[in-house]
Amino acid sequence: MRILRFLRSSVSIGKDIDYYSKFSPSPLSMKQFLDFGSENACEKTSFTFLRQELPVRLANIMKEINLLPDNLLRTPSVRLVQSWYMQSLQEILEYRDKNAKDEKVTYDFTDAVIKIRNRHNDVIPTMAQGVVEYKEAYGTDPVVSQNLQYFLDRFYMSRISIRMLLNQHTLLFGGKVKVNPAHPKQIGSIDPNCRVSDVIRDAYENARNLCDRYYMNSPELILDEFNVKEVEKPITMVYVPSHLYHMVFELFKNAMRATMELYGDAMEYPAIHAQVALGTEDMTVKVSDRGGGVPLRKIDRLFTYTYSTAPRPSIDGSRAAPLAGYGYGLPISRLYARYFQGDLKLYSLEGYGTDAVIYIRALSTESIERLPVYNKSAWKHYKTIHEADDWCVPSKEPKDMTTFRSF
Numbered sequence: 476m477r478i479l480r481f482l483r484s485s486v487s488i489g490k491d492i493d494y495y496s497k498f499s500p501s502p503l504s505m506k507q508f509l510d511f512g513s514e515n516a517c518e519k520t521s522f523t524f525l526r527q528e529l530p531v532r533l534a535n536i537m538k539e540i541n542l543l544p545d546n547l548l549r550t551p552s553v554r555l556v557q558s559w560y561m562q563s564l565q566e567i568l569e570y571r572d573k574n575a576k577d578e579k580v581t582y583d584f585t586d587a588v589i590k591i592r593n594r595h596n597d598v599i600p601t602m603a604q605g606v607v608e609y610k611e612a613y614g615t616d617p618v619v620s621q622n623l624q625y626f627l628d629r630f631y632m633s634r635i636s637i638r639m640l641l642n643q644h645t646l647l648f649g650g651k652v653k654v655n656p657a658h659p660k661q662i663g664s665i666d667p668n669c670r671v672s673d674v675i676r677d678a679y680e681n682a683r684n685l686c687d688r689y690y691m692n693s694p695e696l697i698l699d700e701f702n703v704k705e706v707e708k709p710i711t712m713v714y715v716p717s718h719l720y721h722m723v724f725e726l727f728k729n730a731m732r733a734t735m736e737l738y739g740d741a742m743e744y745p746a747i748h749a750q751v752a753l754g755t756e757d758m759t760v761k762v763s764d765r766g767g768g769v770p771l772r773k774i775d776r777l778f779t780y781t782y783s784t785a786p787r788p789s790i791d792g793s794r795a796a797p798l799a800g801y802g803y804g805l806p807i808s809r810l811y812a813r814y815f816q817g818d819l820k821l822y823s824l825e826g827y828g829t830d831a832v833i834y835i836r837a838l839s840t841e842s843i844e845r846l847p848v849y850n851k852s853a854w855k856h857y858k859t860i861h862e863a864d865d866w867c868v869p870s871k872e873p874k875d876m877t878t879f880r881s882f
Contacts, residue, residue: 488561491568495534500636502844505665505713505815508643509839512662518648519575522584525644526570529637533564535849536633539626542857546613552605556598563591585649592641598634602627603803606780620779622857627780629847632810636846639664639715639814661716668711671751671758672700674719679749682727690735694744694764701752710753713839714815719760722808722819723749726762726831729804733766733829745828757817758835765828774821778806815842 511521537560540548547553566587573580606623609615615623643663660668679696686693702710730747738744745765752759769777780803805819812819817835836842847853 488565491530491564492534492537495530496538496849498531499848499850500532500535500844500846501528502846504844505836505839505842508639508665509662509667509713512643512647512665516647518581518585521644521648522570522581523575525588525640526567526584529567529640530564530571532633532637532640532846533560533567536630536847537561537564538849539629539847539853539857542854543622543626544609544613544619547605547609550605550608550612552601552608556602556605559594559598563594566591581648585644588641589645589649592638592645595634595638595641599631599803599807602630603780624779625856628806628810629853631807632814632845633847635810635814636844639844664715664717665713666716667713669714669716669719671710671712671714671719671753671760672698674716675723675749675751675760678720678724679727679747682724682731685728686731686735690731692735692744693731694734695746696749697746698749699751701750703752703754710751710758712753712758712835712837713842714835718811718814719833719835722811722833723760723762725804725808726833730762730764730766730829730831734764737765737767753837756837756841758837760833760835762831762833763828768823768825768827768829769821770825771823774823777821778809780806813845816845817842 537557540553540557540560543553548557570580570584570587573584575581606627643665646661646663660666675698676696683693683696700710702708727747734744734747748761748763750759750761750763752761805821809819812833812835815836817833819834820832821829822832823829
């Protein structure tokens with residue numbers, strides 16, 4: 476009977492995935508998140524939106540998971556991630572036809588959302604471990620690597636967006652305390668007046684603590700602000716502080732490691748410079764180090780999943796795999812920047828140092844979610860056979876012109 480129920484459930488959830496994947500996700504702007512979460516925040520409205528939007532976002536990315544190589548789908552880690560997504564979709568769909576005016580329904584829904592959020596805490600390292608298992612068992616070719624890069628960018632961006640919705644709902648309506656005592660002015664996870672320099676200093680101090688523990692020393696920080704809109708005033712903007720912190724913390728870790736390893740046991744180390752500029756369209760953060768830089772040919776590789784110069788972490792069966800050492804720091808940070816239509820770029824002077832630049836939209840109306848959509852274009856990306864490059868590839872050895880034959 477259990478097997479029969481499982482088969483029926485699998486068929487049913489498959490139909491639901493097919494149905495909801497036909498709809499495109501509805502991207503929200505930072506201003507919409509802000510307006511909804513302000514004084515007019517309504518749990519019923521949030522419940523009605525999420526029970527429609529979450530299945531769409533989950534189903535869209537679940538369809539793409541199924542396009543991955545069969546051997547990757549068979550790895551224990553990827554199967555575990557799939558089971559989490561299927562269970563979460565089933566739990567959300569239980570509220571598809573329930574009465575939004577019933578307080579018990581909305582209360583139970585918030586409880587379900589909290590459980591889903593906690594279940595998905597380890598999605599990134601678990602999927603990372605699945606990719607490692609696959610590569611160790613089967614290796615990769617350029618086509619598979621390209622498709623994996625394409626998929627992981629979309630999968631993790633989807634995960635960021637789903638987590639944003641879950642966090643907003645739980646922070647606004649979950650628990651007895653409606654105002655977060657640690658951040659009383661925040662609306663959910665969004666700070667309407669995020670002090671950018673404060674977040675940068677916080678990220679620097681925590682990265683510095685790690686650096687001090689590992690290298691017994693650390694570079695100083697020199698921080699400058701340039702506020703075009705309000706000269707001499709600190710730069711503030713509508714943003715998610717945890718997203719900005721994640722990006723800047725990663726950049727500081729990389730800058731410190733490069734600096735410490737280049738200068739070794741020196742008594743003094745060149746400072747890391749951080750500059751923050753607020754213009755009419757963009758808020759830009761630049762982190763500059765003198766850690767020796769990176770060759771041009773390696774810049775793109777730094778944003779490739781599974782590329783890391785740190786040793787790979789050991790796996791403890793009782794805990795989730797740690798993120799450090801998988802090479803996910805920069806790619807995930809770039810996704811956080813791109814999530815609200817920004818970007819993260821690296822500019823390096825080999826032999827000198829590296830500039831890492833974060834671009835963020837200055838206006839909350841233009842900070843709109845960037846969401847993956849499952850459609851024919853996405854499907855073709857996985858199924859198209861990649862043809863040979865239409866640019867010649869230079870040989871490592873110069874051609875011997877004495878043996879060249881004319882036709």
